[in-house]
Amino acid sequence: MESTGFSDMDVRGRGQGLRDDEIDAVAMAVTAVIVNTMHGVPSSSGDMLAELRKRRALLQRIGEAPDCVATQIVAACAAYVEKKVTHYRMPLPVKQVIAFALYMWASGETYESGTSAFGIGRATGLQAVRDVISALLQAYPDAIKWPVGRRRVQILRAFRDKGFPNCYGAIHCTHIFIDKPAGAPSANYYDRKQKFSVQAQVVVDLDLRIMDDHIGYPGSVHDVRVLHNSQLWRRAQAGELFDAPPVSLPHRVVTRGYLLGDNGYPVVCPWIVQPYGEIDQGPNEERFDTRQKVARGCVERAFGRLKCMWRLFLRTHKTNLDTLPQQFVAVCTLHNILLDAGINFDENLLWEVDENGVHRRVDLGIVGNDAGGWQHCTNVDEDLLRDTLRDRLALM
Incomplete structure (x- = not known):
């Protein structure tokens, strides 16, 4: 990860930044974005500040609420962001640092426009984001974790x-679109949509909560290779993940846990159940595929909520490949925090107007894969598990 000392940074933020009331307004604006009260506000820095001033009273009322998410996040991260005064500079106010990082992720603006809106320099903004990433991961170390105890019971019951008895969740990958990377083999990052991207693999439950994430592989890499090089794969193969009380299924099959995936996972392991995906299907296979698709649809909904709330990861943007994984993990942490807080999501954010004035769904970076990314192998256990689940559904 790239690091920059504070003594070497642009220090224009102190004295030229927003007033305390404006800083509070910006922090609360992030909350307003989250709850969609800011939907449709112009994104330019000047228009945003003008709109913030108009809505200051409303935003302050939001901030005074005891369950204000932004206030909770600031309070939890403050101890990890606090900087000591040195002979070279005064530290930026903690609220300003945290508000800036949240604003950047939520608005998707560039560092150039974002830092000017906050009255800080670009280098200061870069360091602020690094500081907030570190603070979030320290303040919320268990925000992303594999389910155990009561949470596991709830997830298994829901599936x-x-x-799908004893199903832990659904797995899929999304592409984070980036500008052509500098200092790296750019062809590796060129994906099937002819865009430069980085792969992010997640496992989610039916509440859209992220239980595991793995990010950093170039966009040209197949989902299965991403899986095979992840900690999830190593832990699952070692028997550390799927340890639910055994459930008996038809044909004397017993399962202690598995995930649902799409056809991009061609029978590589006994713990990912994919659809049949055949053209000429029998009624039981068709029923299974429909139910399996509905259940694993939680992954796409999770990507939609995450990327449309934190729009930096929805749009193509210039990024540092060394820090992008940590940024995405931080936003996944925020995603789970907001779910726990009961923050609703406006489905209208999944739609946009293109250059021709046509409404269309936003591109969530979900690229379909075929089985070509992995040498096909036959796994009797996985085939048998899918068949028994199919037969169980036929009896329901």
Whole structure:
């Protein structure tokens, strides 16, 4: 990870930044973005500040609420962001540092426009984001974790009600679109949509909560290779993940846990159940595929909520490949915090107007894969598990 000492940074922020009330307004504006009260506000720095001043009273009322998410995040991260005064500079106010990072991720603006809106220099803004990433991961170390105890029971029950007993979650990858990377083999990052991107793999439950994430592989890499090089794969293969009480299925099959995936995972392991995906299907296979697709749809909904709330990861943007993984993990942490806080999501954010004035769904970077990314192998256990789940659904 690139690091920059504070003594070497642009220090224009102190004295030229926003007033305390404006800093509070900006912090609360992030909350307002989250709850969609800012939907449709112009994104330029001048227009945003003008709009913030108009809504200051409303935003302050939001901030005074005891359950204000932004206030909680600031309070939790403050101890990890606080900087000591040195002979070279005064530290930026903690609220300003945290508000800036949240604003950048939520608005998707560039560092140039974002830092000017906050009255700080670009280098200071870069360091502020690094500081907030570190603070979030320290303040919320368990925000992203594999389910255990009561949480695991709730997840297994929810998937059982969908027809998939002892299912832990659904797995998929999304592409984070970036500018052509400098200092790296750019062809490796050129994906199937002819865009430069980085792969992010997540596992989510039916509440859209992220339980595991793995990010950093170039966009040209197949989902299965990303999986095979992840900690998830190593832990699952070692028997550390799927340890639920065994459930008996038809044909004397017993399972202690598995995930749902799409056809991009061609029977590589006994713990990912994919659809049949055949053209000429029998009624039981068709029923299974429909139910499996509905259940694993939580992954796409999670990507939609995450990327449309934190729009930096929705749009193509210039990034540092060394810090992008940590930024995405930080935003996944925020994603889970907001779910725990009961923050609703406006489905209208999933739509945009293109240059021709046509409404269309935003591109969530979900690229379909075929089985070509991995040498096909036959796994009797996985095939048998899918068949028994199919037969169980036929009896429901």
